[in-house]
Amino acid sequence: MYGKGLKPLSIAAVAMLAVSLSLVFFYAPLDADQGFIQKIFYIHVPLATVALLGFIVGGLFAVAHLRTGNSRWDAYSYVSIHISVIFGVAVLITGAIWAKASWGHWWVWNEPTLVSFLIVFLLYCTYYPFRYAIEDRDQQARYASVFAVTAGAFVPLNFLAVRMAQSLVHPRVFATTNGGLPGSMMLTFLCCLAAVALLWVTLVKFELAAKSASGQVKRLRRAIDAPSTGPSSRIAPEVS
Amino acid sequence: MTPSRVAFAAILGKDLRSELRTLQSLPAMALFSVTTFVIFRFGLDRTHLSGSLAAGVLWATLLFAAVLGINRLFVAEREEGGFDAIRLAPIDRSVLFTAKVTALLIYLLALELIAVPIFALFFLDSAAALGPLVSVLLLADVGLAATGTLISSMAVNSRARDLLVPLVLLPLVVPLMIAATGATEPLLALGGPGYHRFGTWLMVLGLYDLIFALVGYAVFDFLLED
Numbered sequence: 001m002y003g004k005g006l007k008p009l010s011i012a013a014v015a016m017l018a019v020s021l022s023l024v025f026f027y028a029p030l031d032a033d034q035g036f037i038q039k040i041f042y043i044h045v046p047l048a049t050v051a052l053l054g055f056i057v058g059g060l061f062a063v064a065h066l067r068t069g070n071s072r073w074d075a076y077s078y079v080s081i082h083i084s085v086i087f088g089v090a091v092l093i094t095g096a097i098w099a100k101a102s103w104g105h106w107w108v109w110n111e112p113t114l115v116s117f118l119i120v121f122l123l124y125c126t127y128y129p130f131r132y133a134i135e136d137r138d139q140q141a142r143y144a145s146v147f148a149v150t151a152g153a154f155v156p157l158n159f160l161a162v163r164m165a166q167s168l169v170h171p172r173v174f175a176t177t178n179g180g181l182p183g184s185m186m187l188t189f190l191c192c193l194a195a196v197a198l199l200w201v202t203l204v205k206f207e208l209a210a211k212s213a214s215g216q217v218k219r220l221r222r223a224i225d226a227p228s229t230g231p232s233s234r235i236a237p238e239v240s
Numbered sequence: 241m242t243p244s245r246v247a248f249a250a251i252l253g254k255d256l257r258s259e260l261r262t263l264q265s266l267p268a269m270a271l272f273s274v275t276t277f278v279i280f281r282f283g284l285d286r287t288h289l290s291g292s293l294a295a296g297v298l299w300a301t302l303l304f305a306a307v308l309g310i311n312r313l314f315v316a317e318r319e320e321g322g323f324d325a326i327r328l329a330p331i332d333r334s335v336l337f338t339a340k341v342t343a344l345l346i347y348l349l350a351l352e353l354i355a356v357p358i359f360a361l362f363f364l365d366s367a368a369a370l371g372p373l374v375s376v377l378l379l380a381d382v383g384l385a386a387t388g389t390l391i392s393s394m395a396v397n398s399r400a401r402d403l404l405v406p407l408v409l410l411p412l413v414v415p416l417m418i419a420a421t422g423a424t425e426p427l428l429a430l431g432g433p434g435y436h437r438f439g440t441w442l443m444v445l446g447l448y449d450l451i452f453a454l455v456g457y458a459v460f461d462f463l464l465e466d
Contacts (some may be wrong), residue, residue: 123408126411129403133395133403141461145462146459146463147408149392150459157448158414160415164419
């Protein structure tokens, strides 16, 4: 049931990514200040935005799980956080590439957005050992949801604290009062944001479909009394 | 249904009494912090500290000492079946959260009553900063107690409980530590305490306390279900 609509969604995501990338490389003007390297922003910023939103969406799913007790929401929450953590790795890598090209260092500590993203990323990395350490499935799901809610509240707070602590070197393209981005750059950026968000949704759906399929296989195997093959993940929630 | 006030007093009294009788958390926390100060003295090779270095040493030590207490906060409940008793008792379950936060807050205050004067004795020239430092300590302790209680109650029911508390708690309290060190740094600056952005940092601390106290209060019920 999770596989339904997966094909058109994947095609849409791929098409959207292709359109966005061609816009990035052939339509958006070169940045007068930073040149070609600025183009990594079209992928870096959407990835970061979508990853952070994904963490918050995971927290909202966790609230739904705690309220209803339906384990499907827990699976949604888990997969949202899982895909967002993967996006987070990409954010840190693309950010480091840009920092190296622009500031001359792979990592800059007095950069609030970089540091706060790292802290959020580290916190969500502990989600896996945390889940793994609890054996009972129901308890695991409930505790993971509590974690997701707490961490979801943590995301905005962390950005506030880190931003206050440090100087403002991160380019804040939208914060400037007079204009900010020119129209063609804005269009490209929004297109990239939509593409990355679509990619996130597609990946979440894929992961859910895979989980649901492997859960079904396991149930069928159990029904015919066959020994299960392959290692089974004890962290991931089962999707029915 | 027992009134929450009575239940709160009973649980808090039980915790403080058992701590006073067994002394399993507080002496360890105090001893740990003093030893850590000594290690910092040789690790940094400084006999006097000021500014950001002093704030960092103080808060890192207090945080790690707090982790020791947080690790043990629910051990008695788990080992002696206290969780089942709370579940059976006709009380609001959030009372356990508020009582435990208060107990942890008292432990932290007791720890600081010992550790901060020793820190001043070891590293500071004058005790002038200790007065305003109290407000920073108080606000940071509330936040640390709220997050610590929440994480501790989750970790104690897992297989890797001693491992999970530092692992999950440390990233979670990074904003708290940023604000606390931010407020402490000018206080401990060379040449008398300063108050650069002091009020702002206290507000961040207060916001952190408020959010995590509310989140903890809201989600704690689900941690007790069985």
